[in-house]
Amino acid sequence: MMVGFVSVQLARTGTVDYLSLAYPAAAAIVFLALHVVMRIFVPRADGLLLPLAAGLTFMGLVMIERLEASLALEQLLWITVAAAAFVLVIAFLRRYEVLAQYKYTLGVLALLLLASTMVLGQEVNGARLWLKLGTMSFQPAELAKVLLVIFLAAFFAEKHEVLSISTHRFLGIPVPELKYFVPLLAMWGVSVLMMIFQKDLGSSLLFFGIFICMVFAATARKTYVLVGMALFVLGAFLCYLSFAHVRMRVESWLTPFNPATVEGSSYQISQSLFALGSGGISGSGLGLGYPKFIPSVTTDFIFSAVGEELGLLGAAALVFMFALLVARGIKVALLHRDDFGKLLAVGLVSIIALQSFIIMGGVTRLIPLTGITLPFVSYGGSSLLANFILLGLLVVLSHRGATTNVQSIRQGARP
Amino acid sequence: MNKQIKILLAVFLVCLFGILANLSWIQIFGAESLQGNAYNKRRMVEEYAVRRGDILSSDGQVLARSIETDTQYRYQREYPLGALFADITGYDSWRYGRSGLEASYNDELLGKGPQLTVRTLGNMLLGSSKRGNTLVLTVDSRLQRAAAEALDGNKGAVVALDPKTGAVLAMVTSPTYDPNVAVPLPGRDTQTAWDALNADPDRPLFDRPTNGLYPPGSSFKVVVAAAALDLGVSTPRSEFQCDGALPVEGYTIYDYGRRSHGELTFSKALVVSCNITFAQVGLRLGPRSFVQYAERFGFDKPVPFDLPTAASTVQDPDTMDDVALASASFGQGRDLATPLQMALVAAAVANGGSIMKPYLVNELQDYNGKIIEQTSPERLAKVMDEGTAETLAGMMVDAVDDGTGQAAQISGIAVAGKTGTAEVEGAEPHSWFICFAPERDPDIALAVVVENGGEGGRTAAPIARDILETALGIE
Structure with missing residues (x-):
């Protein structure tokens, strides 16, 4: 990280200002402190989760400082706030089971947060995601996704057996009773509403994806997955037909360099591709490319900036860090013994996996582009806060999973 | 439940490796066509970050030079003699493209040609701002001016050659245009003038001699x-x-x-x-x-x-x-x-x-005036x-x-x-x-x-x- 800061400065002015090295130093101290806190409160927690998150966060901080130096201090402050939230989570939520008792409260809270933007939200870049609190703006969807995962984990932990029972057969496939499709339909409704009222395709896709992952983990019912996907395709198709902005997204995905749109609606994606193309394998070097041609480069498109300046090598490193983080998170779920914990871990991991896939796939034109932040890396307070709370929960789950396993061994049971 | 979780892990990893595969495809095999895309500003900005070489007449007059601006296109062209050499130098404009020698000798003027000397290589490695090569023409500015004055605004063209070498001594078209109009500088909007040039029925942008x-x-x-x-x-x-x-x-x-x-x-x-x-x-x-x-x-x-x-x-x-x-x-x-x-x-x-x-081009010099290439008559x-x-x-x-x-x-x-x-x-x-x-x-x-x-x-x-x-x- 230090090297990153120094090379950005060299590229910018040719000299090094030692004072500004305070940023990386401060960020390093924050993570060192988190490590110590973890050793105290959750000593058996997975030792790779925090370093991976730190790697992603540092990469983000370096890129943000390079792209928009004035935002770096803000990002650093948010890292500190998010770190504090992380500490609170591991300090007070070590008995995460209490969350299951408040599942409906949390679920309703999540819905309220989502609904709040539909009613009170501010429209930014065509999507209504922001809530203004005084001078600060806040993206409720970021926090809502964590709350929703807690609710769904608790709900499925209680109901997954019922949901798995098939009493009917349809075309020879065992199908659960119709009423058990209600949660699925409800979730679909929420997603579609988000798509319609907030014009937020990214979050809508993310929420529904998380839900499908958790249903599948809880019930092993392919029917839910298939019906869910069919519903999503249907919903997406209806939106494609009825909303111009959705059609625009699909068109710029298919033909980013269409002369009619390349300076307009497909400007972002084409600029992102140009950035990646000019980066090549080794990149232009920090501070030596032109990532600022890409709109919202500090948030949604930060991955393209990494691809331009650090090249395929840097971008692949980011992808690997996400893959490792996901793999470690899944390991937490696998080793956990109670259903709520397992499902909670699966849900949290799904957030990271799907969110990083949706945005990285979007900016590289693998899938249609939908605006959403890259976890830990993108600039943004709400995103950092939510992701550190998520990380805190995963850390707690890994600690508890390891602890119960140790107790089981002591009690003579096989882990 | 663990079975499903493992399937999910597989799905997630497939997705992430899909990104990796796509990224490799774009950054390794797609890089060249993306860099050459007409809508990619990067190449333009990079080209205009180069201090383009001068174009000089055989008697040492500056026909085209680069001046530093504080726009995103850092170095831009100036044609001190105005319209006199327009049909020869052409123009170099981030907005309207290039013509004349500015187009046909673009690589040499940018210093991108095969005539990369040790010094320019050294400059590149040291990261100092790149400088292109200078073109020294065969055209004498006095004869060019005499030819333009002799034509006296009549619609037409003059081509003068040295018959023993093929060196062009003068090449005039009339009516012609001021290539400075093609270069919009901050506070100088030339769009109207440019549109008028294009709409003119006498076709001042047309090179009659060639x-x-x-x-x-x-x-x-x-x-x-x-x-x-x-x-x-x-x-x-x-x-x-x-x-x-x-x-x-x-x-x-x-x-x-x-x-x-x-x-x-x-x-x-x-x-x-x-x-x-x-x-x-x-x-x-x-x-x-x-x-x-x-x-x-x-x-x-x-x-x-x-x-x-x-x-x-x-x-x-x-x-x-x-x-x-x-x-x-x-x-x-x-x-x-x-x-x-x-x-x-x-x-x-x-x-x-x-x-x-x-x-038209007699010599190619690096920015220190060292001759890199000299045209031999053929x-x-x-x-x-x-x-x-x-x-x-x-x-x-x-x-x-x-x-x-x-x-x-x-x-x-x-x-x-x-x-x-x-x-x-x-x-x-x-x-x-x-x-x-x-x-x-x-x-x-x-x-x-x-x-x-x-x-x-x-x-x-x-x-x-x-x-x-x-x-x-x-x-």
Whole structure:
């Protein structure tokens, strides 16, 4: 990280200002402190989760400082706030089971947060995601996704057996009773509403994806997955037909360099591709490319900036860090013994996996582009806060999973 | 439940590795086409971050230079002499693209060419701002200015060459434009002026010397005479009869102004520009020899040059009947020529029958003035025997001394020339004059065309004389 800061400065002015090295130093101290806190409160927690998150966060901080130096201090402050939230989570939520008792409260809270933007939200870049609190703006969807995962984990932990029972057969496939499709339909409704009222395709896709992952983990019912996907395709198709902005997204995905749109609606994606193309394998070097041609480069498109300046090598490193983080998170779920914990871990991991896939796939034109932040890396307070709370929960789950396993061994049971 | 969780892990990893695969595809195999995409600003910004080399005239005048701006396109072009060299330098503009030498020598001006010296490599590694190479032209700014002044706003073109090397000494088009208009600087919006240039019916952006195709009129008789003398079809003393009209296949060809020249030699026919004689010579040559010689002079393909050129054309010999051949022989058939081509015709006679490849860029220098590359003259074609060229030169001197080209006479110097009056439907004829001087050991070959200028001897020849006087140092 230090090297990153120094090379950005060299590229910018040719000299090094030692004072500004305070940023990386401060960020390093924050993570060192988190490590110590973890050793105290959750000593058996997975030792790779925090370093991976730190790697992603540092990469983000370096890129943000390079792209928009004035935002770096803000990002650093948010890292500190998010770190504090992380500490609170591991300090007070070590008995995460209490969350299951408040599942409906949390679920309703999540819905309220989502609904709040539909009613009170501010429209930014065509999507209504922001809530203004005084001078600060806040993206409720970021926090809502964590709350929703807690609710769904608790709900499925209680109901997954019922949901798995098939009493009917349809075309020879065992199908659960119709009423058990209600949660699925409800979730679909929420997603579609988000798509319609907030014009937020990214979050809508993310929420529904998380839900499908958790249903599948809880019930092993392919029917839910298939019906869910069919519903999503249907919903997406209806939106494609009825909303111009959705059609625009699909068109710029298919033909980013269409002369009619390349300076307009497909400007972002084409600029992102140009950035990646000019980066090549080794990149232009920090501070030596032109990532600022890409709109919202500090948030949604930060991955393209990494691809331009650090090249395929840097971008692949980011992808690997996400893959490792996901793999470690899944390991937490696998080793956990109670259903709520397992499902909670699966849900949290799904957030990271799907969110990083949706945005990285979007900016590289693998899938249609939908605006959403890259976890830990993108600039943004709400995103950092939510992701550190998520990380805190995963850390707690890994600690508890390891602890119960140790107790089981002591009690003579096989882990 | 663990089974499903493992499946989920597999799905997540497949998704993430999908991104990795796609990313590798874009950044390794797609990089080149993305970098070359017309909508990619990066290449432009990078190119304009280079301090482009200057373009200098042979007498050291700065024709184009780069000035630093604080816009995203850091170095931009300035043309200190304004419109004078517009058809040669062209313009370099982030908004309107490039033309002229700015386009054809773009790589050299950016320092991207194969002439990468140790010093520029060193600069690149040290990361200092890149600087391109300087072009030193063959064109003399004084002769260029004299040519532009001689043309005096008339629509037309002038091309002056050194017949021994092919070096272009002057190249003027009129009307022309100020290339500074193509460069929008902060606080200088030139869009209106630019639009006006493009909408102008006189086409100031059009390079007449290299791309203007005109019927050559009687100036083409030099080509026919070269063929006839070289093949022995006629000698300067061959006798011809001109009755002012010549019936060919039931069609009558008239001389200019239906004049009758009576009995005359071939030499005299060139001096008085007798169409009837040349029609008879052309018919004796036959279409194949006619086209063969025209092509030796460079017709039917673009002249290889530092700038894009249009191909001058003659009619396909297989479709040429006697009427077409007869009228083509005095330049009124379907043949079309650029001023550059006609200057090469004059240069071929001047240079003992050999055409030298024309060129504009004499030297390529790095930014310290060190010569990286120097153009060495190159023979393009051997058109006729040296003896033929000498005989023809003598006939052309007579045309200036006693014939249609008298307006180009310079006392004490033997000027060889040929007028052309190319008739056009429903308008005044184009006025041509091609010439070289002095007859022995010539320094300059010249083609002048004035659109709808009337008789060649009256309009183009005096313009040519003014230019020759400057070139030969006569006040």
